[in-house]
Amino acid sequence: MxxxxxxxxxxxxxxxxxxxxxxxxxxxxxxxTAALAAAAIVALSLGxxxxxxxxxxxxxxxxxxxxxxxxxxxxxxxxxxxxVLFGLALGVSGAVLQTLTANPLASPDVxxxxxxxxxxxxxxxxxxxxxxxATAMGSLIGGLATAIAVYLLAYxxxxxxFRLIIVGIGLGAMLSALSTYLLLRARVEVAMTAxxxxxxxxxxxxxxxxxxxxxxxxAALILLVVLSRPLHQLELGDDASHALGVAVERSRLxxxxxAVALTAVVTAAAGPIAFVSLAAPQIARRLTGGAGISLAxxxxxxxxxxxxxxxxxxxxxxxxxxxxxxxxxxxxxxxxWLLVREARRTA
Amino acid sequence: xxxSPARLRADAISAGYDNATILDGLSIxxxxxxxxxxxxxxxxxxxxxxxxxxxxxxxxxxHVLLDGxxxxxxxxxxxxxxxxxxxxxxxxxxxxxxxxxxxRGRYPHQGVLRRWSPEDEAAVAAAMAATEITDLSGRRVxxxxxxxRQRVWVAMxxxxxxxxxxxxxxxxxxxxxxxxxxxxxxxxxxxTGTTIVAVLHDLNQASRYATHLVAMKDGHIxxxxxxxxxxxxxxxxEVFGLPCVVYPDPVTGTPAVAPIGRARVPxxxxxxxx
Ligand SMILES: Nc1ncnc2c1ncn2[C@@H]1O[C@H](COP(=O)(O)OP(=O)(O)OP(=O)(O)O)[C@@H](O)[C@H]1O
Ligand SMILES: [Mg+2]
Numbered sequence: 075m076x077x078x079x080x081x082x083x084x085x086x087x088x089x090x091x092x093x094x095x096x097x098x099x100x101x102x103x104x105x106x107t108a109a110l111a112a113a114a115i116v117a118l119s120l121g122x123x124x125x126x127x128x129x130x131x132x133x134x135x136x137x138x139x140x141x142x143x144x145x146x147x148x149x150x151x152x153x154x155x156x157x158v159l160f161g162l163a164l165g166v167s168g169a170v171l172q173t174l175t176a177n178p179l180a181s182p183d184v185x186x187x188x189x190x191x192x193x194x195x196x197x198x199x200x201x202x203x204x205x206x207x208a209t210a211m212g213s214l215i216g217g218l219a220t221a222i223a224v225y226l227l228a229y230x231x232x233x234x235x236f237r238l239i240i241v242g243i244g245l246g247a248m249l250s251a252l253s254t255y256l257l258l259r260a261r262v263e264v265a266m267t268a269x270x271x272x273x274x275x276x277x278x279x280x281x282x283x284x285x286x287x288x289x290x291x292x293a294a295l296i297l298l299v300v301l302s303r304p305l306h307q308l309e310l311g312d313d314a315s316h317a318l319g320v321a322v323e324r325s326r327l328x329x330x331x332x333a334v335a336l337t338a339v340v341t342a343a344a345g346p347i348a349f350v351s352l353a354a355p356q357i358a359r360r361l362t363g364g365a366g367i368s369l370a371x372x373x374x375x376x377x378x379x380x381x382x383x384x385x386x387x388x389x390x391x392x393x394x395x396x397x398x399x400x401x402x403x404x405x406x407x408x409x410x411w412l413l414v415r416e417a418r419r420t421a
Numbered sequence: 422x423x424x425s426p427a428r429l430r431a432d433a434i435s436a437g438y439d440n441a442t443i444l445d446g447l448s449i450x451x452x453x454x455x456x457x458x459x460x461x462x463x464x465x466x467x468x469x470x471x472x473x474x475x476x477x478x479x480x481x482x483x484h485v486l487l488d489g490x491x492x493x494x495x496x497x498x499x500x501x502x503x504x505x506x507x508x509x510x511x512x513x514x515x516x517x518x519x520x521x522x523x524x525r526g527r528y529p530h531q532g533v534l535r536r537w538s539p540e541d542e543a544a545v546a547a548a549m550a551a552t553e554i555t556d557l558s559g560r561r562v563x564x565x566x567x568x569x570r571q572r573v574w575v576a577m578x579x580x581x582x583x584x585x586x587x588x589x590x591x592x593x594x595x596x597x598x599x600x601x602x603x604x605x606x607x608x609x610x611x612x613t614g615t616t617i618v619a620v621l622h623d624l625n626q627a628s629r630y631a632t633h634l635v636a637m638k639d640g641h642i643x644x645x646x647x648x649x650x651x652x653x654x655x656x657x658x659e660v661f662g663l664p665c666v667v668y669p670d671p672v673t674g675t676p677a678v679a680p681i682g683r684a685r686v687p688x689x690x691x692x693x694x695x
Binding site: 076077078079080081085087090091092093094176299300303306307309310311312313314316317318319320321364365366 | 472475476477497498499500501502504505506508511512513514515516517518519520521524525526528529531533534535536537538539541542545546549558559560561581
């Protein structure tokens with residue numbers, strides 16, 4: 075007996091393993107992966123030493139021990155890997171928060187987690203005079219502390235989406251004010267370093283910063299493979315998901331921690347990169363067309379967005395810009411489009 | 422009928438919200454194999470009782486026991502395989518299709534690796550067939566009528582295949598034909614061994630389908646037993662504050678209630694049987 079789900083599905087059953095996959099989501103994910111690979115190769119080929127895509131691929135797989143191999147593997151690969159990985163993390167983080175709160179506005183940059191990470195990093199830079207590792211720790215702690223504060227302030231017999239957003243926006247604004255105050259107090263050179271980091275840039279990211287960040291992101295993503303089922307079940311509301319066997323508060327807390335860790339670790343390494351976590355899940359939702367947001371698709375869109383944005387920021391503009399500036403512009407256009415569309419629909 | 426043991430029972434439980442205690446030391450045995458119907462006025466605590474029985478609302482005092490074990494000691498999925506609940510109101514995720522929503526009912530039977538087994542598929546198909554929504558299966562839930570949507574939620578609860586099914590006003594939004602269809606569906610389920618607890622507002626239907634009727638008021642159980650013993654004009658007046666006439670249902674002989682209403686004078690025949 076086969077069930078009509080209104081859209082094509084692929085059923086996989088092998089041994090104890092079984093799954094039902096929404097065909098369009100599957101196709102979208104494959105297409106996004108291909109686009110991401112292409113974007114990454116383009117990103118790796120551009121620079122002071124322009125290379126052809128074929129040369130990039132040869133260099134990547136170690137068949138080139140010459141200068142091109144060094145350029146690609148040692149100089150460019152960390153940055154491109156960071157763009158892919160951080161974009162993935164931001165996209166997934168946004169998708170988790172937006173699903174948890176059933177609100178497309180509830181992304182980590184909106185509910186104050188990015189502001190918290192930034193403020194945490196600034197405290198280290200301005201007051202303690204900071205180093206990369208210390209700054210990264212500061213922003214990780216800042217992000218987690220903000221999330222905990224938002225959670226506790228919004229908690230009343232469980233956390234509801236709307237209250238979470240309002241509290242998050244309020245707290246985020248206060249933290250931004252704190253950041254401005256810290257910058258005003260700081261010495262000029264310190265303030266300039268802090269501002270550069272605050273714009274969100276992949277320039278300072280090399281393997282030493284990338285590896286610990288990658289470990290945290292990998293751990294969170296593995297956890298989310300398990301948690302994605304309760305996450306989507308929570309879309310039914312607390313009562314129904316409770317009745318269907320979801321440990322509601324425990325799952326929600328674990329999901330929140332994963333989402334925060336993903337955003338905070340990216341902010342720690344590259345500064346606050348705005349709008350990727352806001353836009354990626356919504357773009358993914360439109361691409362996949364099913365119910366809910368596929369975490370995989372949102373992550374891939376995020377990775378693609380950040381990789382393309384960083385390529386544009388580095389090479390397409392007269393002066394290289396921090397990638398955060400480009401994502402803000404793209405995100406701003408997206409928000410305007412979203413608002414115009416909503417306005418047309420309601421008019 | 423010998424009273425069967427009760428797998429699910431509440432032992433002097435108290436439960437409420439924030440500072441308001443709604444249930445205060447309430448005890449109830451949900452008799453195995455019964456079709457228990459709970460009736461009572463709005464806000465008397467019927468939904469609260471169902472929520473306490475399914476651990477949605479932890480009891481602040483007393484215990485809810487399932488198979489002799491405190492319900493708080495179960496793992497969430499373990500409970501969900503035994504106890505199903507259709508809440509009074511639920512949220513359908515945006516753009517979800519009917520079959521997708523019904524399939525969500527299989528959650529307690531699934532795991533990280535086992536996400537869509539043949540049993541899942543059979544249970545979903547059977548639940549949709551039983552609630553007559555197979556034709557709607559590919560439609561979006563947000564594009565259905567209130568009654569169609571209610572049947573989708575019932576199908577989701579059926580797909581859960583719990584051995585005890587708690588239903589909070591399952592027939593709201595339904596036209597009379599679909600109400601009866603659904604009540605007969607629950608009766609069939611009851612006959613095949615599922616224990617059913619339903620909150621209903623229609624006393625005639627309650628009397629017709631219940632094997633055990635529980636009348637609640639202000640968080641307490643006022644009366645319980647066979648419908649014929651419970652549904653009397655005095656009890657309806659006591660619980661609902663509604664003067665009425667109780668007469669035998671012409672089809673089933675079970676008690677049926679005709680409210681008198683304030684503005685009308687009872688007709689001579691009705692007055693005679695009162
Ligand atoms: N989430 C909540 N928070 C606070 N109070 C609540 C909540 N839910 C219900 N109550 C209160 O608890 C009391 C009992 O509510 P309950 O939902 O159990 O009534 P009910 O018997 O199911 O009524 P109805 O027939 O209208 O569904 C009511 O006074 C109600 O206001
Ligand atoms: Mg109720």
